[in-house]
Amino acid sequence: MNTAINLPARNTKVMNRFDLTSRLIKKLEHEEAVVGGIGNTNFDLWAAGHRPQNFYMLGSMGLAFPIALGVALAQPKRRIFALEGDGSLLMQLGSLSTIATLAPKNLTMVVMDNGVYQITGAQPTPAAAVADIVAIAIASGLTNSAWAADEEDFERLIDQSMSAAGPTLIGVRIDDKPGVGTTRRDPVQIRERFMHGMGVREPL
C-alpha cells in the first residue's frame, strides 16, 4: 500500500520553490490573498514581488494553513492561497481535518515538499522517507488533493482550484535550494499592509 501511495510522488518532477511561487503570483488578477509559512516559503513569496495581499509568517511554525483558513472564513468571496513547507505542515497535521470539515471553497493550499528542514541545515524530516503528504491530506478529508507532476501541471491545478467546489491541496516536490530573498521582518507593518490589502482598513 505504501508503494502505491508513494508512486505518484516519486514520479513527480523535482521543481523549485521560487519558480513555482513566481508562477502562482503571475496568475493573480483579483487581489487574491497569499499566506506564506515561515522561512523559505515566505522568503520566496517576498522575492516573487511584494503585494499588499501577501502575509508573511515570521514564527508560529505550522500555522500558515490555519491563518489562511481564518482569512478564507472572514472573506468568502476572495480566493486565499497558502504556501507551506512539508516540515511545517507536519507540526499541524490536525489542521487538515479542520479545513476538510469547514470545507471553504475559496482556499488553495500548496505544500512545498523537499523532505528536509532546509533552513536549519537540511536535516531530513521524520516523514521524508516514509510518508506521503498528499495521501495524508486525502485521508484527513481533503479529497481534492494531488501531486503536481511538473510546472505545467502545477499551473493547471492552481487554475482548477479557482473554481473548485471545496478546498484544494497541491503537493509539489521541490529541490533543497534556500529562498532567494529575505522578507523584511517587521510584523506590525506586515499585518497592517495585509489588512489594507484585504480592504479591512485604510492607511493612516
Added chain:
Amino acid sequence: MAVAEVQTSPQAAQEKTSQEITWHGIVLQTLKRNDIRLVPYVPDRVLTTLIKNIHADPFFTTFPTAREEEAVGIVSGAWMGGMRGAVLMQTSGFATLANVLASLAIPYQIPLIMFVSERGTLGEFNYGQSLVCRTMRPVLDSLAMEHHTCTRLEEFEFIADRSIKQAITTQAPVALILSPLLTGGKTFDK
C-alpha cells in the same frame, strides 16, 4: 453551582428567577455584543454548556480544532480579514501556546481573545493538571499580557466586556481565566 452565583438581595433573587444569570450566558451575550462571531475551541468539561449554546446560535461560526495553537492561527487570520474571533480552551491547552503568542499574536498586534477554563486548582485531582496550571500566569506575565482571573458572577460581565473592548482598541491579546469559583470547576466525583 458556584458560591458566587448565590444572590443575597431579594431584588436580585427575583431577577434570577425570571431569567437565570449564568457565567456561560454572560460569555455568549458579551461575545455577541462585541460582534465576535468566530469561536474555535478545544473543549473542556466546564465549557460544555457554553459550547453547546454557541453551536445552537446561528450568529456564531464555531468548531473544534485539533490544537489550541491552530485555533489561535485561525482567529488571527480572521481578524486580519475583518472578522472577530475568540478561542475557548482549558489550562493545559494554554500551556501549548507560548510560541504562538510570542511569534504571532503579540508581535503582529492581534487582539487575540482567549477564555481559559482553569483546571489545576481549588480541588484538582490530577497532579499533572495542577502542575501545568502553575505555568499559566508566569507565561502571561513574562509576555506582559493582559489577563484576569474571573471569580465572581457579578463582576464577570464587566471584566469580559471591558477586556474584549480593550483588546480590540489596543490591538493586544487578553486571557480571561475562568476560575472554579465562577464556573464550579471540575471535581473528582464527575
